[in-house]
Amino acid sequence: MMSVSNMKEDQSQQYDDFKKVLLDKGSLHFLIHTMCTAESKVIYVSEGLVDFLGYSSKELIGQSLSILREFQDPYSDHLGSALRCGHELVTDVVNKGRDGTQHAAKVHLIPIPDSQGFVPLFAQIFDHHSSLQPHELDAAAHDISARLQAHLNGYSRITLRETRLLSRIPHCKAYVVADASLPDCPLVWCSTPFYDICGYTAAECIGRNCRFLQGADTDQMEVARLRESVQALTPVSSCLLNYRSDGSTFWNHIYMLPVLLPPRPEDPPGCEAVRRGGGAYFVATQYDVTRFVERATALLVEGGRAFERDPDMVAELQALDEMQRDINSGIRDILHEAAAAA
Numbered sequence: 605m606m607s608v609s610n611m612k613e614d615q616s617q618q619y620d621d622f623k624k625v626l627l628d629k630g631s632l633h634f635l636i637h638t639m640c641t642a643e644s645k646v647i648y649v650s651e652g653l654v655d656f657l658g659y660s661s662k663e664l665i666g667q668s669l670s671i672l673r674e675f676q677d678p679y680s681d682h683l684g685s686a687l688r689c690g691h692e693l694v695t696d697v698v699n700k701g702r703d704g705t706q707h708a709a710k711v712h713l714i715p716i717p718d719s720q721g722f723v724p725l726f727a728q729i730f731d732h733h734s735s736l737q738p739h740e741l742d743a744a745a746h747d748i749s750a751r752l753q754a755h756l757n758g759y760s761r762i763t764l765r766e767t768r769l770l771s772r773i774p775h776c777k778a779y780v781v782a783d784a785s786l787p788d789c790p791l792v793w794c795s796t797p798f799y800d801i802c803g804y805t806a807a808e809c810i811g812r813n814c815r816f817l818q819g820a821d822t823d824q825m826e827v828a829r830l831r832e833s834v835q836a837l838t839p840v841s842s843c844l845l846n847y848r849s850d851g852s853t854f855w856n857h858i859y860m861l862p863v864l865l866p867p868r869p870e871d872p873p874g875c876e877a878v879r880r881g882g883g884a885y886f887v888a889t890q891y892d893v894t895r896f897v898e899r900a901t902a903l904l905v906e907g908g909r910a911f912e913r914d915p916d917m918v919a920e921l922q923a924l925d926e927m928q929r930d931i932n933s934g935i936r937d938i939l940h941e942a943a944a945a946a
Contacts, residue, residue: 619665622648625755632744633709633730635664636716636752639687639723643668647725656732658702672699683713690715690723692805694741699730707732712745714806716752727752743796749806750793777889777931780814781939784862784884788813789834792885801856801892803849814888817856819847830860837862837884841925843893855897859928860888863936887935889928896921 622636626648633656636648649664657672664671686693693713698706709730716725729745736744778801781793790811799805802817809816818827822845833840839861846856863885 619648619661621755622752625751626650626748629744629748633732634727634744634748636725636727637669639690639715639726643670644687644726646671653730656701657699657707663702673697686713687726690717692745694738697730699732710734710736710741712741714745714749716749716756717811725752725756739796746794746796746799746806750810753806753810777927778891779887779889779931779935780809781935782814782886782888784834784837784886789886798890801848801854801890802846808849817844817846819845819853821845821853822847830858833860834886837864841928843897854892855894857891857893857924857928858888859925859932860886861929861932861936862886863939865939885939887932887939889931891924891928893921893924 623630630651632650633653634650635646635653637644637646646664646667646669649659649661651661654661654664682693683695683697685691692715695711695713696708697711698708701707709732711731712729714727714729715723716727717723727745727748729741729748731741777795778797779795780791780798782789783792791809791814792811794806794809799809802809804816815827826842826844830840830842830844839859841857841859843855843857845853847853865884
């Protein structure tokens, strides 16, 4: 049986580890807690939050969430339901400062799943001043969740430096980063617009191969072509019928670019990265082109060659292709920069 002193040492080590992973997020107001809805325990709290509420971190670590929610049940209604089900949620809460002051806030609750898909931890990111735009709060929540998943689960070669650099890329376009040096090429980074397009949460995406977007009517010959490019580490673009979390479909224009990296000292002998002489990511930008496909289909039904009859559509698609290539190249350069500095 673990002694009290050992438990405190483990908690202290975990706190220090989280602080290193989330160092540049310290000014944000957030905390990490266990999932148990009966008495969720705070295991990490940002400096920004303790400074704002007037507590010390020692006064909050190991305490129930109820210490901050004297004015309301911390597990009531939809918040409690999201905690029980392991779901993401944005809602309103009231936090209690150390001096008893009530502080209303918008909170983004986001799960931090393990490699088996279970959710042992949650992060709660608060906006007490209404100073964050909704997309900024959303981006911060997904960034924190992705970093902690990579740290806790160890299924990614992605480094702390890389996650920090990736988090600075404007989250205005949908893109993902997959680790081709790991079994089944799992996603290790997703931008916020990617979640908006597909309707899935970070908990449902990180650590999985992106085939979960495929469905009954997805062209399997095109999927096979993409798979061959991943195995050969060559760039490829495609337009696939994908499925959102609610079952609705959309046409997804994908441009995938391999990013080759040198082996790292920590790579175990015989792993895919070592066998290849280095690791590899795939950066893939995603764009919903459903309206283009529907327009082209309508033109074909009317008769004639679609692209010849709508030059504006052709120009827009060409601009889209160029934009996707530019984004992928920019992310590739960031990953190379991080590898060179490692």
